[in-house]
Structure formats: structure tokens, C-alpha cells
Amino acid sequence: MKVLVATEKPFAKVAVDGIRKEIEDAGYELALLEKYTDKQQLLDAVKDANALIIRSDIVDKEVLDAAKELKIVVRAGAGYDNVNLNEATAHGVCVMNTPGQNSNAVAELAFGLMIMAVRNFYDGKSGTELKGKKLGIHAYGNVGRNVARIAKGIGMDIYAYDAYCPKEAMEADGIKPVGSAEELYATCNVVSLHIPATPETKGSVNYDLVGRMPKNGLLVNTARKEVINEEELIRLMNDRPDLKYVTDIMPVHNEEFAEQFPGRYFSTPKKMGAQTAEANINAGIAAARQIVGFLKDGCEKFRVNK
Numbered sequence: 640m641k642v643l644v645a646t647e648k649p650f651a652k653v654a655v656d657g658i659r660k661e662i663e664d665a666g667y668e669l670a671l672l673e674k675y676t677d678k679q680q681l682l683d684a685v686k687d688a689n690a691l692i693i694r695s696d697i698v699d700k701e702v703l704d705a706a707k708e709l710k711i712v713v714r715a716g717a718g719y720d721n722v723n724l725n726e727a728t729a730h731g732v733c734v735m736n737t738p739g740q741n742s743n744a745v746a747e748l749a750f751g752l753m754i755m756a757v758r759n760f761y762d763g764k765s766g767t768e769l770k771g772k773k774l775g776i777h778a779y780g781n782v783g784r785n786v787a788r789i790a791k792g793i794g795m796d797i798y799a800y801d802a803y804c805p806k807e808a809m810e811a812d813g814i815k816p817v818g819s820a821e822e823l824y825a826t827c828n829v830v831s832l833h834i835p836a837t838p839e840t841k842g843s844v845n846y847d848l849v850g851r852m853p854k855n856g857l858l859v860n861t862a863r864k865e866v867i868n869e870e871e872l873i874r875l876m877n878d879r880p881d882l883k884y885v886t887d888i889m890p891v892h893n894e895e896f897a898e899q900f901p902g903r904y905f906s907t908p909k910k911m912g913a914q915t916a917e918a919n920i921n922a923g924i925a926a927a928r929q930i931v932g933f934l935k936d937g938c939e940k941f942r943v944n945k
């Protein structure tokens with residue numbers, strides 16, 4: 640059995656070593672395709688792979704058509720919007736993710752971005768503190784829970800909205816649940832986005848929603864660029880010169896944001912949230928173990944397609 644790790648944005652070496660050990664101890668072969676720049680390299684590499692570990696790498700019909708021997712794809716991470724689930728199902732391929740394994744890393748980066756923004760991007764002028772400010776967590780999943788844990792240490796007043804999480808679970812964590820996204824944005828000085836990119840959420844963070852934020856509101860995005868309605872956010876930030884936007888996922892309209900909103904906008908050059916050795920080890924080794932469990936015992940825990 641051949642397991643291919645195909646990562647346009649590679650894992651730390653220590654994580655690859657750990658993945659290799661899991662795969663080779665199970666008696667399988669590991670192949671590596673890192674930092675590829677052309678889709679054809681992926682199409683060639685998947686030809687004889689029985690299992691595939693990816694990150695944000697796109698697995699579409701073309702990739703699945705090329706991967707004639709493929710049985711399983713594990714997205715080492717949380718969001719699997721980069722995998723065409725219907726096509727995978729049609730090709731008889733099991734798709735899994737590794738929920739929670741990189742969530743602390745993403746949550747820590749949300750605070751890195753947040754602090755940078757409230758300190759005016761370190762321009763030497765007086766900024767503000769996070770302590771005592773109202774933080775809105777938009778979606779209370781694994782990353783949202785880690786954000787809440789860190790925010791408690793900072794002393795923030797924490798609110799959350801999640802249509803799929805029971806209010807009681809948030810209250811048990813000492814978080815104030817609100818009844819709608821609109822209420823969350825209207826209440827909070829800082830909103831941290833943790834919604835996945837789905838047909839329902841794409842473009843949903845728009846003029847109306849962000850425009851509800853109080854004066855000097857800060858929007859932090861470590862989720863997905865697709866959830867933002869970029870044209871509307873640009874229009875809003877022109878209408879509301881008090882608002883700031885910081886993101887770990889470079890917008891399609893990055894140049895317009897950067898030109899129009901100096902001192903109020905920042906994007907990392909490359910998505911960095913899950914780019915820590917710890918997160919790479921956790922997610923990469925979990926992916927390898929899930930593959931071994933699937934191939935040896937038929938274990939389908941964490942399967943995300945039907």
C-alpha cells in the first residue's frame with residue numbers, strides 16, 4: 640500500500656518523520672510531494688497512491704480521476720472545503736478530516752492578529768488593550784473553544800454565536816451565547832471568525848453584518864476568505880473609517896484592501912494559522928493513524944462523505 644503526502648504548503652520535518660514512522664510501522668510505503676507548483680505534479684503523484692494525506696490542497700474530479708487506486712483521502716486539518724465530497728463518493732473514496740488537531744495553533748494566531756491590530760500595527764502610537772473588551776466568537780467549534788480559553792486569560796468579556804452548538808455548552812464554558820450573528824456583531828468590539836466555508840456561509844460576512852459592529856470594531860478572520868463578501872467589506876470600510884480587518888487568508892481583493900485601508904488592514908502573505916510544528920505533528924500523525932485504521936480495520940471514524 641502506498642500513502643502519498645501531497646502538501647503544497649509542507650508540514651514541519653518533524654511531523655513528516657512522525658507520519659513516516661506510522662505508515663512504515665504499518666508495513667506501508669510513504670511517498671512525499673511537497674511544495675508542488677503545478678497541478679500536473681499532483682496528478683502524476685496520485686496515479687498509484689492508495690491513500691492520500693493533504694492540507695488545503697485541492698482534490699477535485701480531475702485528481703480523483705487520475706487516482707485510480709485511491710481508497711482514502713485525509714485532510715490533515717479541520718476544513719475540507721478543498722475536497723469535492725460528491726466526486727469522492729462517486730469514485731468510492733472515503734474522505735476524513737482530523738478535527739481539533741490544529742485548533743490551538745489557529746486560535747493563538749487569531750490573538751497574534753488581534754493584538755497587532757489593537758496596537759495599531761506597531762506604528763508607535765497609543766493603541767488599546769483587549770482586557771475588558773467584548774469578544775464575539777462566530778462559531779463555537781474546536782478553534783472557537785480555544786479562542787475562548789485564551790480570551791479568558793486576557794480578561795475579555797466573551798460572547799459566541801453558533802447555530803449548531805447548544806447554548807448550555809457555551810454557558811458551561813462561561814461564555815455568553817447570543818441568539819443570532821447580527822446580535823453578536825452588534826454587541827462585540829472584536830469578532831473572531833471560525834465558520835467553515837459552506838454554500839450557506841459563503842459571502843455571509845457582509846456590509847449589513849459587519850456594519851452592526853460598535854465604533855472601532857475589529858474583524859479577525861482565521862477561517863476562510865470565501866465567507867467574506869469582499870466588495871461589501873471594502874464599501875463598508877470606506878463608509879466606516881473606524882473599522883479594522885485582519886486576516887490570515889489573503890483576500891482576492893488584497894491589493895484594494897491594502898491600498899485603501901493603510902493602518903486598518905493586514906493579511907498574512909500565506910495562511911499561517913495551522914503552521915506550527917505542534918499542529919503539523921498533531922494533524923499529520925492523526926491523519927496517518929486514521930489511514931492505517933481505515934486500511935487495516937475499516938475504521939471510518941471522522942469520515943465526512945457518505
Ligand code: 3PG
Binds near residue numbers: 695696716914
Ligand atoms: C484547517 O482547516 O485545518 C486550517 O484552515 C488549516 O489549514 P492548512 O492545513 O491549509 O494550514
